[in-house]
Amino acid sequence: MLTWLTRDSLTFPPLEKALHDPNGLLAAGGDLSPERLEQAYRHGCFPWYQDGQPILWWSPDPRTVLLPGELHVSRSLAKLMRQGRYQVSFDSDFPAVIAACAAPRDYEGGTWITDTMRDAYCELHRRGIAHSVEVRDGGQLVGGLYGLAIGQLFFGESMFSRADNASKVGFVTLVEHLRQAGFVLIDCQMPTNHLHSLGARAISRAQFAQYLAQHLDQPNSATWVC
Structure with a gap:
């Protein structure tokens, strides 16, 4: 049975309550306040929905992740x-990176990065939780990605590319930066051929929860400067 969230509580249901079909749907409703979003990632779920739908929260099993030491270049x-x-x-x-990630793509029917979601993650960025990677060619933004850094885990959200391999260059640069700063896992959420080519693999939801428990409150030495 799907749990409906209220605006009065930041509590999510246990991850094992997620539906099998559709895979990983954990809850609906609530809001995209910075406090709820951070709590969601700490709990092991993330928002993913279309305009006109209620906010949907997901925790798929298995979970696609990349361990920095397994990066394939x-x-x-x-x-x-x-x-x-x-x-x-x-x-x-x-803001430019998340706007580019939200732009329509030929192979997708629409975007799940709504205006409300863009505003929410920009606020997380202002609070030092969400970060972006920009890839430029001659000063022009041609690729990038964004996500959240909490403890020794990085939660990737979306990437875009306007030039050959631009997003891969940004991702590889980020992974090396995170590895040197003591991060142990990059959450990629859902599988794609693009991510698998870089070394991402699937782990169980239970394994992912163990990473959360062990590394969310551990320090890292990352500096986010241009």
Whole structure:
């Protein structure tokens, strides 16, 4: 039975209450306040819904993740990064990155990044919880991604690319940055060929919950400067 959230409580149901069909639907309702969003990621779920739907909260099983030490960089991608064609920065233009991620794409019928969601994550960015990666070519923004950094875990949300391999360059740069700062896991949420090519794999919801319990409140040494 699906749990409906009220605005008065930030409490989510246990992860094992998530539905099997659709896979991982845990709750509906509530709001996108910064406090609720942070609590959601700490609990192991995330919002994903379309305009006109109630806010839907998900915790899929299995969960797609990437361990920094398992990052796979192909020879062609490594060569591209050595060439220095793209310039990568962190937190230099979060609003532009999330706007680009929200833009319509040819292979999708619409966007799940609603205006309300954009505003909510921009507030998380102002609070130092959400971060962006910008990839530029000659000063033009051609790729990027954003997500949340809590403890030693990074929760990836969305990425975009307007040039060949631009999002991959941004992602690889981010993973190396996180590895050096003591992060142990990047949450990729759902599987894609793009992520699997970089070394992402599936773990059970129970395993993911163990990472949350062990690493959410552990320190990291990440600095988010351009």
